[in-house]
Amino acid sequence: MPLRAFRRSPAEYGPEFMENMARAYLDRTPWTELRLRAVRAFVEPRPGERVLDLGCAAGAVTHFLSELGCEAVGVDLEPAAVETARRLFPGLSFERADVTALPFPDGSFDKAVAADLVEHLDDPTFDRMLSESLRVLRPGGTLSVYTPNPSHFVERMKGRELLLAQNPTHIGLRKAPELARALARAGFTVDREEWRPSFVPVLRTVERVAGRATSVFRYRLCLRGRRP
Numbered sequence: 001m002p003l004r005a006f007r008r009s010p011a012e013y014g015p016e017f018m019e020n021m022a023r024a025y026l027d028r029t030p031w032t033e034l035r036l037r038a039v040r041a042f043v044e045p046r047p048g049e050r051v052l053d054l055g056c057a058a059g060a061v062t063h064f065l066s067e068l069g070c071e072a073v074g075v076d077l078e079p080a081a082v083e084t085a086r087r088l089f090p091g092l093s094f095e096r097a098d099v100t101a102l103p104f105p106d107g108s109f110d111k112a113v114a115a116d117l118v119e120h121l122d123d124p125t126f127d128r129m130l131s132e133s134l135r136v137l138r139p140g141g142t143l144s145v146y147t148p149n150p151s152h153f154v155e156r157m158k159g160r161e162l163l164l165a166q167n168p169t170h171i172g173l174r175k176a177p178e179l180a181r182a183l184a185r186a187g188f189t190v191d192r193e194e195w196r197p198s199f200v201p202v203l204r205t206v207e208r209v210a211g212r213a214t215s216v217f218r219y220r221l222c223l224r225g226r227r228p
Contacts, residue, residue, distance in 0.1 A: 018058045018084040025060035026088075030199035034220070035146065036064050038196050039115055042144035042224050045070045049110040052136065054099050054129065055117030059085030059092065065113075066092055073109075075099065100128035107138045115146040118179070119170045126172055130186035130225075137227045143188060144224045149195065151175055151215040176221050188225025196220040 024032050039061055045051060047069025053062040056074030058081060065072040066089075075097040076082055085094045097103050099117070112133050118126055133143045148155055150173035158166040174182070180190045195218035197207035211217040 014078075015080045015084070018078075018080045021060065022058035022084055022088055025058065025063070032060065034196065034199040035115060036061070038146050038220065038222050039064065039113055039144065040068070042146070042192060042194075042222050043111055043113050043142070045111070050108065052102075052104075052109045052112040052133075054112055054114040054133065055120070056085060056094060057081045057116075059089050059094060061113060061115050062092055062094065063089045075102065100125055100132055102132045102136050104136045106135055107141075109136050109141060110138055111142050111144070112137060113144045113146070115144075117147075118145055119147050119167075119173050121172045123172065126174075126182060127186065130182060130188070134187050134227055139227055141227045142191075142224050143183070143227075145179060145183075145222070147179070147221050148173060149175070149215060149218050149221045152219050153216050154198075154219070156216075175215070176223065179221065179223050183223065183225035186225070187227070189228055190223060191226045192222070192224040194222045196222060 043051065043065070045065050045068045048071070050071045050073070051065050053065065053072055053074040056062050056076045059074050062072045062074035062085065072092060074085055074092070074094045077096065077098050079096060082094050082096045095103060118129070121129060130143070137143065148170070155173065176193060180193060183190050195211060197204045197211060197217070198219040207217040207219060
């Protein structure tokens with residue numbers, strides 16, 4: 001008898017989901033800390049830089065970057081996301097916008113980050129997002145991508161509905177080579193490509209060792225593209 005998945009993911013991202021995301025950030029959960037460490041390592045934020053947070057949700061990454069001295073701007077298409085972010089962080093800038101049609105002039109940002117966004121985008125949408133990101137970045141600017149690895153054994157279990165259920169909005173899970181090719185097609189030069197182990201202590205130790213040999217133990221993918 002097949003095992004049933006006992007944890008379901010939301011089919012949409014309304015107010016309840018945004019509140020949960022906000023609470024995870026404010027409580028600095030292990031999942032949140034893992035994500036923020038990766039963002040800091042890849043974005044390499046410097047005080048005074050203008051950074052675009054693509055798919056900002058409840059504004060966690062936007063706020064995190066602002067605390068590091070950046071002029072951070074968050075965009076999201078979901079109204080509940082922008083409403084929650086503006087309520088939590090009223091001093092920051094959040095815009096309701098489609099990442100495939102950004103409401104900003106050419107070359108208006110030093111850097112951009114897409115943390116847990118691209119897995120929600122189909123291929124045509126992902127390609128347009130990359131093109132728009134390139135457009136709004138200044139020469140030498142970077143786009144950092146943080147996303148689940150579909151080869152990781154947890155994602156494979158989700159795909160088979162074993163213990164954990166697949167997130168129905170994850171329509172664009174991509175392996176590292178696919179992400180790198182898409183960045184290159186859009187005009188970026190990929191200058192960093194790494195992975196991160198999970199936040200579960202014992203599993204994290206196993207992943208750090210086994211992940212050097214196989215992508216099955218690489219929990220999150222991190223890539224950075226630079227505009228020439």
